[in-house]
Amino acid sequence: MQRLKGRHIYLRALEPTDLEFLYQLENDPTIWEVSGTITPYSKHVLRQYLENAHRDIYDVKQLRLAICSLKDEVLGLIDLFDFDPQNRRAGVGIVVKETANRNKGVGGEAISLLIDYAFATLDLRQLFANVGADNEVSLHLFKKLGFSQVGVKKDWIFENGVYKDEILFQKINS
Template structure:
């Protein structure tokens, strides 16, 4: 008898990665990711979380309509390498916030994050009918800022000393991409 293996749902599929909805079964891995020191630094995560808090958070995400949270997964191996979300969806103004985290160094710098961003940007502009997608990046994360600029995001402003982390203050750089800018760059 063959054991039935549940294949992950490939919600948005790219060349090297696909995005799949997060589920309660992912809770333990998600919790472990939040204890990764470098990941906490790059995302400016200051609080600590318990496994129970993460369970509750994910339970809430399942029913929430103002955000879409996905796991970034390698196509070849189904290995989860990070997460990405469109949050604070405002249907009146057709705007939202996007955030991404790639878990560890071996998966960084390979274009996986850019590919995941493009998959979700296409979904945000083409399906969710957003007009504006914004993000924040901290001033010490030059690599991420460079990637966002290559994707077409424009700097809108700087929130000075917005994050206090490891005994220092850092600026938060606000960036955005508008639907016509996205279409001009990617849909010609």
């Protein structure tokens, strides 16, 4: 895959050298709610994942890309998931590591690059995103990027003994 380059970041395919970053990110319990994870991953399992990360989106129905600074520092991950070429849609997921990299435009630029790729290259008609109702930063980000709130999934996520709502967003390429 070509590098998808923006003004401050670029997106690239995962590399074997991303193992340590992936290990730290996937085993961070503070993002498990977003990723749907409930148990840690071993380096062995993640190494196997990276060995298969080159597989085609049409085969595995997912595309995970590293979000990198122009200085080649990995800042986060962005995904297309539940890829459905027949109905021309996919979900978008993003995680930016550490608070130091958040609220600096990294997420917005990464999602914008992915939107352009999904609509222009993959010929998708729509993208969707699931955002926790209490995640004000992500709610604002998806609205700012032209996603429309189309639903609320009541009591969708159970975390720390509390049920939380999840907001469903869509962006339709007209």
